[in-house]
Amino acid sequence: MDFNLQDVDCFLSCVKQGSLSLGAQALNLSVPTVVRAIRRLETEFNLVLLEPGARGARLTPVAAQFAQTAQGLSAGYAQAIQVIADMRVQKTSVFRIGFPDPGRARSMAQPLSLLLESYPDLRLKIRMGQPDRLMAQAIRDGDMDIAMMPVYESVPEGCEAVAVGSDPNLPVVRSGHPLAHRSSLALADLAPYGWSLAGQHTPITQALNAAYENAGLAPPRIAVENEFASLFSLSLVQFNDLLTIVPRSVLVLADPDAFHILPLAELRRERTIAFLTRTHATKSPLLRTFLDALVAIASK
Numbered sequence: 001m002d003f004n005l006q007d008v009d010c011f012l013s014c015v016k017q018g019s020l021s022l023g024a025q026a027l028n029l030s031v032p033t034v035v036r037a038i039r040r041l042e043t044e045f046n047l048v049l050l051e052p053g054a055r056g057a058r059l060t061p062v063a064a065q066f067a068q069t070a071q072g073l074s075a076g077y078a079q080a081i082q083v084i085a086d087m088r089v090q091k092t093s094v095f096r097i098g099f100p101d102p103g104r105a106r107s108m109a110q111p112l113s114l115l116l117e118s119y120p121d122l123r124l125k126i127r128m129g130q131p132d133r134l135m136a137q138a139i140r141d142g143d144m145d146i147a148m149m150p151v152y153e154s155v156p157e158g159c160e161a162v163a164v165g166s167d168p169n170l171p172v173v174r175s176g177h178p179l180a181h182r183s184s185l186a187l188a189d190l191a192p193y194g195w196s197l198a199g200q201h202t203p204i205t206q207a208l209n210a211a212y213e214n215a216g217l218a219p220p221r222i223a224v225e226n227e228f229a230s231l232f233s234l235s236l237v238q239f240n241d242l243l244t245i246v247p248r249s250v251l252v253l254a255d256p257d258a259f260h261i262l263p264l265a266e267l268r269r270e271r272t273i274a275f276l277t278r279t280h281a282t283k284s285p286l287l288r289t290f291l292d293a294l295v296a297i298a299s300k
Contacts, residue, residue, distance in 0.1 A: 194223030
């Protein structure tokens with residue numbers, strides 16, 4: 001990123017004061033310095049925040065809309081700074097974090113890198129690629145501090161969750177599949193084809209079985225059973241006519257031209273993505289601050 005937290009604060013000061021000159025005055029900066037800061041934000045976010053006015057540059061209507069996002073960004077950095085300050089007090093800290101799939105881990109790479117660069121003594125123990133039930137069990141047993149994972153109808157027993165977004169499961173085939181470009185599609189049209197799915201007791205497979213049963217169809221034929229939905233299970237169907245269901249976070253890692261999402265609402269399942277911690281567990285001030293910082297960044 002070419003901008004920094006001071007650029008965001010310059011912009012917010014101008015929005016709060018109502019003009020560039022008053023915003024600069026509130027920060028004891030010159031107007032050209034503030035203008036350069038806002039220009040860096042324009043470049044970073046591809047927005048037009050300044051426009052010519054009768055007395056020089058002025059904020060655009062887009063700037064007012066961007067202000068809320070900028071406030072959240074500033075708060076996220078402030079929380080990260082607080083985390084770092086706490087770490088300096090407690091010397092070396094270790095956090096055990098779990099991600100169910102590479103796509104979800106990838107989304108948190110930048111904020112975690114920021115913390116590692118700012119505090120070299122921080123140690124992260126990352127567990128990745130385990131089924132949801134094992135991740136939840138690790139939280140309950142105290143073997144993991146935080147897990148970023150999907151939550152369906154209810155939070156796993158013994159865990160508490162803070163929601164940060166959504167990641168629906170989507171029915172997918174290869175782009176050259178016979179079903180890929182049908183003008184109309186019903187669940188019965190899927191009956192001749194096999195599936196590559198997670199295990200029989202996973203929420204994905206249970207929901208698929210229920211959908212077939214509700215449609216009066218025989219149970220789906222599972223040709224390939226995976227421990228959990230992954231980029232491998234998606235890549236597998238690229239070379240045959242199997243069907244699969246994968247999270248959107250996994251699908252975005254693949255070639256967008258290689259796959260097709262089937263337009264069947266009954267097979268699309270919404271999931272909340274949340275940070276899980278152990279219920280009633282005593283959280284150190286540092287761990288709580290660290291969790292709050294992750295939530296603030298992940299929610300953007």
